[in-house]
Amino acid sequence: MSATVLRKRRSTCPLNVALEVFGDRWSLLIVRDLLFKRRHTYRDFAGAEERIATNVLADRLARLEAEGILFKKHDPADARRVLYRLTPKGRDLAPVLVEMILWSARYERTAATPAQIREMTEHKARFIAAAKASS
Amino acid sequence: MSATVLRKRRSTCPLNVALEVFGDRWSLLIVRDLLFKRRHTYRDFAGAEERIATNVLADRLARLEAEGILFKKHDPADARRVLYRLTPKGRDLAPVLVEMILWSARYERTAATPAQIREMTEHKARFIAAAKASS
DSSP: OOHHHHHOOSOOOHHHHHHHHHOBHHHHHHHHHHHHSOOOSHHHHHTSTTOOOHHHHHHHHHHHHHTTSEEEEEETTEEEEEEEEEOHHHHTTHHHHHHHHHHHHHHSOOSOOHHHHHHHHHTHHHHHHHHHHHO | OOHHHHHOOSOOOHHHHHHHHHOBHHHHHHHHHHHHSOOOSHHHHHTSTTOOOHHHHHHHHHHHHHTTSEEEEEETTEEEEEEEEEOHHHHTTHHHHHHHHHHHHHHSOOSOOHHHHHHHHHTHHHHHHHHHHHO
């Protein structure tokens, strides 16, 4: 995907643009894995509890890389192993994910614990900074 | 869709649950229309700049209603006209949308103006409260 192709959006509404860039649930689950779950390899993502199909995973990794949200690097400890890392642009999705988690924990049945939600609510900036720093 | 069907999620991770509930770009564009653009009818949504296909629109409206994010009511001024309104659960998606808009305005070319972004950044809580109150 070239930059030119990427810019042909259906509209320039900022929300629409955001949704065209990452607005697919599989894309955001990959960002979640990188940001909160210390998962960094293709195998890690494929093994996540939602069981993403491997063709979808490969497609979404390529799109996220083309959109500048993640990049690949070789594991310094094992050059055959490819690690995926978030760019600063990718890490800056943390506030979007946190608001989704808070909404979901409020209105749906989820595995989030009251302690986790309290931490995210009362110390939101600190929680986001910690996730970005560790990803 | 029954409540039972809705609860069969791929995982109970709160982010995954959120994405299963509204994680489709068309769904969030409908929420945007209701929250920020004073669009309330099928015709309004169909006329939005992204040109949603009518079969997709009908499907997403039914899903959002089943998920308790919006409801239908008859226009008091014209009983044949159906209006869509956000529930409190739907209005509480405002912080998610605002974070997406801020991210997009920061990293992508969009139609958002610097004044809009400043207002959303510096007075985020006020901006969200105003959007919720007017929707």
